[in-house]
Amino acid sequence: MALLRRKRDDQHPEAVPAPNSIPMCDAAPRQRVCVAGKVVRMTARPTSGQPALAVSISDDTGTVTAVWTGRREIGGITLGRRIAISGVPVKRGDHLEFTNPDYTLLPR
Amino acid sequence: MHVIVVGCGRVGSEVALNLAGSEHDVIVIDRKLEAFRRLGDDFKGTTMVGVGFDRDVLTEAGITPDCAVAAVTSGDNSNILIARVARETFGVKHVVARIYDPRRASIYERLGIATVASVAWTSARVLRHLLASESTPDWIDPSAKFTIVERRVGASAAGISVANVEAASSGRVAVVGRFGEASIPTPGTLLQEDDVLHVVIPADSGALLDAALEPNGGSH
Amino acid sequence: MNVIIAGAGSVGRYMAGQLQDSGHNVTLIDNDTAVVTQGRATRTPVGVTWCLGDACEVATLTGVGAAQADVVAAVTGDDEDNLVVSLLSKQEFAVPRVVARVNNPKNEWMFNDMWGVDVSVSTPHLLTGLVEEAVTVGSFVRLLSLEGGKARLAEVTLATGSPAISKELTDLGLPRESTVVAVLRDGHVVVPRGDTLLHEGDEVLVLVTGGVEDDVRRALVG
Numbered sequence: 314m315a316l317l318r319r320k321r322d323d324q325h326p327e328a329v330p331a332p333n334s335i336p337m338c339d340a341a342p343r344q345r346v347c348v349a350g351k352v353v354r355m356t357a358r359p360t361s362g363q364p365a366l367a368v369s370i371s372d373d374t375g376t377v378t379a380v381w382t383g384r385r386e387i388g389g390i391t392l393g394r395r396i397a398i399s400g401v402p403v404k405r406g407d408h409l410e411f412t413n414p415d416y417t418l419l420p421r
Numbered sequence: 422m423h424v425i426v427v428g429c430g431r432v433g434s435e436v437a438l439n440l441a442g443s444e445h446d447v448i449v450i451d452r453k454l455e456a457f458r459r460l461g462d463d464f465k466g467t468t469m470v471g472v473g474f475d476r477d478v479l480t481e482a483g484i485t486p487d488c489a490v491a492a493v494t495s496g497d498n499s500n501i502l503i504a505r506v507a508r509e510t511f512g513v514k515h516v517v518a519r520i521y522d523p524r525r526a527s528i529y530e531r532l533g534i535a536t537v538a539s540v541a542w543t544s545a546r547v548l549r550h551l552l553a554s555e556s557t558p559d560w561i562d563p564s565a566k567f568t569i570v571e572r573r574v575g576a577s578a579a580g581i582s583v584a585n586v587e588a589a590s591s592g593r594v595a596v597v598g599r600f601g602e603a604s605i606p607t608p609g610t611l612l613q614e615d616d617v618l619h620v621v622i623p624a625d626s627g628a629l630l631d632a633a634l635e636p637n638g639g640s641h
Numbered sequence: 642m643n644v645i646i647a648g649a650g651s652v653g654r655y656m657a658g659q660l661q662d663s664g665h666n667v668t669l670i671d672n673d674t675a676v677v678t679q680g681r682a683t684r685t686p687v688g689v690t691w692c693l694g695d696a697c698e699v700a701t702l703t704g705v706g707a708a709q710a711d712v713v714a715a716v717t718g719d720d721e722d723n724l725v726v727s728l729l730s731k732q733e734f735a736v737p738r739v740v741a742r743v744n745n746p747k748n749e750w751m752f753n754d755m756w757g758v759d760v761s762v763s764t765p766h767l768l769t770g771l772v773e774e775a776v777t778v779g780s781f782v783r784l785l786s787l788e789g790g791k792a793r794l795a796e797v798t799l800a801t802g803s804p805a806i807s808k809e810l811t812d813l814g815l816p817r818e819s820t821v822v823a824v825l826r827d828g829h830v831v832v833p834r835g836d837t838l839l840h841e842g843d844e845v846l847v848l849v850t851g852g853v854e855d856d857v858r859r860a861l862v863g
Contacts, residue, residue, distance in 0.1 A: 342735060343708060343709075343735045363509055363753075363755045364509065365755075382755050383505060383532065383533075383755060384509075384533060387576070387579070387614055388574075388575070388576030388579025388580070388614035389614065390579075400732070401708075401733055401734060401735045402735060403731075403737065413531050415600050417611075417613070418579065418580055418611045418613055420611065474748075474751075476750075497697075498719075498722055498724070498725045502721055505755075506751075509755070522698070524699065524700070525697075525698070528699070528729070528732070528733070
């Protein structure tokens, strides 16, 4: 089954990404980028005895993870929610990970 | 409420003296004993010599999730440490940190810490942040018909649109402070946890505004 | 590799010298004008780039190329500064490896991923060794000196082309005055036995006494 990649101007108005965002497949580590997508996974990731929230976000082209340290939840960030994040990611295995990025809740 | 003030400089001592006179109980922590002289002889609160981000010191100072913590030492870095330990290790919700360098503020706002940059800063602002129930307005117009108030958005209001808040309170959200930057919102802007709003409302609409920002009713 | 060291006290300067000698590109940041002026004037440590500034500020870190740094070592005498430098390095610049010095053991509990710290250490030697470890796969890295230098704990990560790959420990030909203490593989410790087979990527920890380092290096690195 071929994976169709939607072009921006074909997209449904509700699904318009944040204005400065780029497709996740184009994001490179160690550069400030903004990506937008849907929350597909949320895990409490306690490490070193402190809480942390790991959120996986996907657009049509890929998935990234955002980790917020010292928190178990963030208001408005729930499964299925569309959000945009902006930060400088590191490469973790085969995907990118952002630590405490700026985030914007997007309209449903 | 139990309030822990870390740093007994000019601001810390002002905040402590202010609070000690009211129904809150205050404890001031400072590394140096001499700093407590600023509190005078009649200080009704308690003092403690120690390092404010030391877990044992904070425990001994009676820290609990329901208390409030003001990190107002003379060092930005110390204040950030204190604020994060209070929030993340002890679960304190009402935490404010004094940051001298406004450029650092945005970085720490991202961690969910309410910061008060020293430029625009007075002990009154610290108090306002600490005691969320106090609603001293930013401004009241001369005819006393309108007022500008500051509100910090809680988790339960995340996702609510500015348009909704404006409709419910018959006001206008003039400015939204987020991650240390301020901007003028559009009606479609969605509120996020820890946003700082400056809202123009009719003088008697405070309760309506608060209700709009507390959609599940009651405190969390 | 590009290494940024925050804090030009004796620890920072020692590390800078060692790392620059090993061929890395080192920048030293300190906020003390006298220290930086003297460092620049005397050109010690040799080859190191000096920066006068507050390493706890994003602008300073940007100026010294943190966006391209492979390692940031926060080794000032102030734990608060070290934590903040670490957080900024990780959060704003995604520096792959952040090493931080703990001055007061009471603060050790904060020196972890909550503040962007990958490795925290309290002794200068260990710090240099760990930075090296981040920076070189395949080389022989000295981690610790024991017994006043009479014994050394070293580490080699087996790179492609290492003569030790696909060999059993007994077949390595390691000299008598050395012992393989542990093999770290995929996040767990393999207790080494004579028939333990080595793989590419294994981190081999070896204790060396006497003057046989070169032999051990030849067996593991080539």
